[in-house]
Amino acid sequence: MIEVQGLTKYYGERAAVQDVTFSVPSGQVLGFLGPNGAGKSTTMRILTGYIGATSGSASVAGFDVFSESQEVRRRIGYLPETAPLYNEMRVAGFLTLMCKLRGVPPSRRRARVDDAIDACGLGERSEEVIGRLSRGLRQRVGLAQAIVHQPEALILDEPTAGLDPGQTRETRDLIKQLGRDRTVVLSSHILSEVEATCERVLIINEGRLVADGAPGKLAQRIGVGRKHEVELVVRGDADEVEAALREVPGVDALSSTRAEGGIVRVVVGTRVPDLREALSRAVIEGGFGLLEVQARTLSLEDVFLQLTRSEDGS
Amino acid sequence: MPAAAPRPARPPAPPPRRRAPARRAETADASTADAIQRVLHPTGVPNVFAIARRDLTALFVSPVGWVVAGIFTFLVSSFGFYFTVIAGQQASMDGVFGVITTFLVPVLIPLITMRLLAEERAQGTLELLLTSPVRDWELTIGKWLGGFAFYLMLLAVTLVYVAILLVYKSGLDLGLIAATYVGLVLVGGAAVAIGLLMSSLTRNQIIAFFLAMIVLLVVWYAGYIIGYFVAPPANLFFSYVGGFNRYQSFTLGQAAVRDILYWASLAVFSLFVTERVLSSRRWR
Numbered sequence: 001m002i003e004v005q006g007l008t009k010y011y012g013e014r015a016a017v018q019d020v021t022f023s024v025p026s027g028q029v030l031g032f033l034g035p036n037g038a039g040k041s042t043t044m045r046i047l048t049g050y051i052g053a054t055s056g057s058a059s060v061a062g063f064d065v066f067s068e069s070q071e072v073r074r075r076i077g078y079l080p081e082t083a084p085l086y087n088e089m090r091v092a093g094f095l096t097l098m099c100k101l102r103g104v105p106p107s108r109r110r111a112r113v114d115d116a117i118d119a120c121g122l123g124e125r126s127e128e129v130i131g132r133l134s135r136g137l138r139q140r141v142g143l144a145q146a147i148v149h150q151p152e153a154l155i156l157d158e159p160t161a162g163l164d165p166g167q168t169r170e171t172r173d174l175i176k177q178l179g180r181d182r183t184v185v186l187s188s189h190i191l192s193e194v195e196a197t198c199e200r201v202l203i204i205n206e207g208r209l210v211a212d213g214a215p216g217k218l219a220q221r222i223g224v225g226r227k228h229e230v231e232l233v234v235r236g237d238a239d240e241v242e243a244a245l246r247e248v249p250g251v252d253a254l255s256s257t258r259a260e261g262g263i264v265r266v267v268v269g270t271r272v273p274d275l276r277e278a279l280s281r282a283v284i285e286g287g288f289g290l291l292e293v294q295a296r297t298l299s300l301e302d303v304f305l306q307l308t309r310s311e312d313g314s
Numbered sequence: 315m316p317a318a319a320p321r322p323a324r325p326p327a328p329p330p331r332r333r334a335p336a337r338r339a340e341t342a343d344a345s346t347a348d349a350i351q352r353v354l355h356p357t358g359v360p361n362v363f364a365i366a367r368r369d370l371t372a373l374f375v376s377p378v379g380w381v382v383a384g385i386f387t388f389l390v391s392s393f394g395f396y397f398t399v400i401a402g403q404q405a406s407m408d409g410v411f412g413v414i415t416t417f418l419v420p421v422l423i424p425l426i427t428m429r430l431l432a433e434e435r436a437q438g439t440l441e442l443l444l445t446s447p448v449r450d451w452e453l454t455i456g457k458w459l460g461g462f463a464f465y466l467m468l469l470a471v472t473l474v475y476v477a478i479l480l481v482y483k484s485g486l487d488l489g490l491i492a493a494t495y496v497g498l499v500l501v502g503g504a505a506v507a508i509g510l511l512m513s514s515l516t517r518n519q520i521i522a523f524f525l526a527m528i529v530l531l532v533v534w535y536a537g538y539i540i541g542y543f544v545a546p547p548a549n550l551f552f553s554y555v556g557g558f559n560r561y562q563s564f565t566l567g568q569a570a571v572r573d574i575l576y577w578a579s580l581a582v583f584s585l586f587v588t589e590r591v592l593s594s595r596r597w598r
Contacts, residue, residue, distance in 0.1 A: 048445040052596040066596070073447040080445075084438030086368070088375040100364045101446045103355050106347040145442070 001026040001153055001183040002047065007056035009042050009207075016042040018207040019056070026152075029179040031198030031215075032187035033304065039207040040187035041081055044157050047185070048078045061152055074103065077151035081158050083142030087131030091122055091141055094130060095148050102149040116148040120174060136167035143171070147178060154178060156186040160193055172197050191304055203304060229296040230268045230275050235289035238264045244286035248278050263291065358452040365448075365456025369430065370463050378429065379464065382422050386468050389413050395475050405483040407491055410472050414498055415561065418468065419505050420534060424526035426464055427509025428519040430457045431588075435517040450592040454510070454585055461506040469498060490567040497564025500577035501557070505530055507584035514591045533557045533580070 002024040009017040017039040024030050032040045045051045047058055049069035057064065063071040086094055095116055099109045117126050120140040125133065130141060139159065146154055159175060160168045175186065175197050188194050194201050195215045203211040203218075211218055234241050238256055241264050245254060253269030268279060276293050283290045354360050373379035390413045398409025434440040443453055479486055512525035537556020541549045553559055560577065563570045 045441070050441055050445050050595065069596075070447050070449070073445055076445070078445045080438055080441045082438060084442055086372070086439060088372050089368075097364060097368060098446065101361055101443070101448050103447060105351055
């Protein structure tokens with residue numbers, strides 16, 4: 001559905017996107033993950049034909065985004081960052097305008113507008129002025145305009161930015177629902193969002209693609225050979241507990257904090273995948289009281305941080 | 315035991331739709347409307363009108379439109395009509411036309427046009443339009459038409475004074491007045507196009523306003539003034555290209571072809587450059 005080959009975009013001297021290549025099969029929900037300013041929006045703007053690329057090629061549904069821009073634009077729905085809307089218009093009027101501009105035949109406009117309004121839960125608000133809507137509702141209107149002409153692919157730039165947790169969840173559910181029968185590319189700098197909604201994640205940093213895979217697998221694959229951590233809560237004297245734990249083979253690093261009532265919280269760094277048993281044995285054999293043991297698994301968040309940190313060792 | 319004949323599965327109930335009856339009524343005459351759209355849509359005309367309509371409506375919803383309309387009607391009725399016709403005892407439209415050329419065109423038109431593209435750029439809605447299947451020239455013409463329609467409305471208001479003069483004075487030179495209106499329509503079309511071009515260059519409406527005002531004043535007066543100070547034969551050139559002199563013929567009742575072409579080409583050139591500015595974002 002979407003093919004991107006060696007895409008590069010320079011703003012003056014600065015490269016916003018460098019040699020990015022990926023493809024999205026039909027029906028996939030793809031998450032574009034990266035810190036702010038990594039090149040997510042630039043890539044999306046190129047895909048939607050809003051700006052040109054310096055080099056490389058991109059196509060949507062077999063149409064080149066540069067030479068056949070009109071054909072591409074007919075087939076995509078795009079929600080730009082911050083959901084720009086005409087504030088003085090009413091919701092239904094705005095969606096009708098967008099239908100017109102996207103060539104929906106007059107007889108189907110009403111139905112398409114109604115469908116989009118229903119899908120985005122805007123039923124009660126269809127006659128309200130957009131400028132008076134809350135942030136979350138505006139975002140929904142933004143989504144509604146993206147789907148109103150029933151495009152084959154949806155490109156959503158930070159669809160949940162600036163929403164409260166309840167709204168975020170609603171929007172996510174909506175995206176999942178929309179993704180059932182079309183291709184969706186969404187960008188985010190929030191990991192849990194991508195984990196919750198996407199089948200596949202691309203991590204982009206400083207304009208370059210640094211990882212590509214399913215959210216769960218990505219964490220696993222990148223986790224290999226990296227640090228693991230075990231956290232223990234122990235009752236006993238801090239120094240003695242530390243001394244006992246340092247004896248355990250495989251312990252590379254150790255830090256502890258004292259809590260009230262003679263309780264110590266110890267975080268152990270190790271390269272051994274699971275050191276919980278050995279550590280708890282050491283605690284018990286040392287005569288301390290073991291209250292909690294927990295292995296900290298590498299979350300997508302850690303993967304993200306490790307990949308996007310500028311080469312300061314791992 | 316014989317298997318019970320499978321009951322035909324009931325189709326899932328369609329989700330409740332609002333305004334269902336209205337839609338059914340719509341489909342009755344749908345074929346003609348759809349057929350018209352199929353023919354017209356590739357030409358870009360529906361998009362142009364959709365964009366123009368939105369901009370015109372936006373002007374009436376926003377305070378700017380009303381402020382411009384208010385200031386204009388005040389000036390045209392006081393300076394243009396009262397001081398000339400009633401206090402000055404001259405049964406002529408000169409005062410009204412004077413307000414249009416000295417104030418409506420160089421000051422109020424920039425107020426109308428400043429937001430046309432600068433606001434879209436600032437709010438990000440330009441991205442929404444230009445990622446829809448709308449061609450750059452459709453957007454350019456649509457925007458221009460929206461601003462121009464507002465100008466024409468203001469111009470139409472002044473026809474009231476023609477009507478009043480007609481009632482009280484016989485033998486009014488209607489040919490002269492008509493020619494002047496033709497000139498004003500052309501001048502306005504070009505001025506809106508220039509304002510639109512300036513609005514396409516920036517995301518700041520204030521800058522768009524001043525740029526447009528400066529360019530319009532230069533177009534109108536510069537040639538005229540420079541013509542006075544430059545040694546002949548260059549002075550002839552400057553006073554010839556000045557907008558002021560190219561408008562004079564209309565006020566004398568003669569719509570000269572060269573002057574019509576002058577204003578029309580100014581409009582077309584500005585619109586062409588605007589379209590280039592819009593498409594420049596896609597340059598590699």
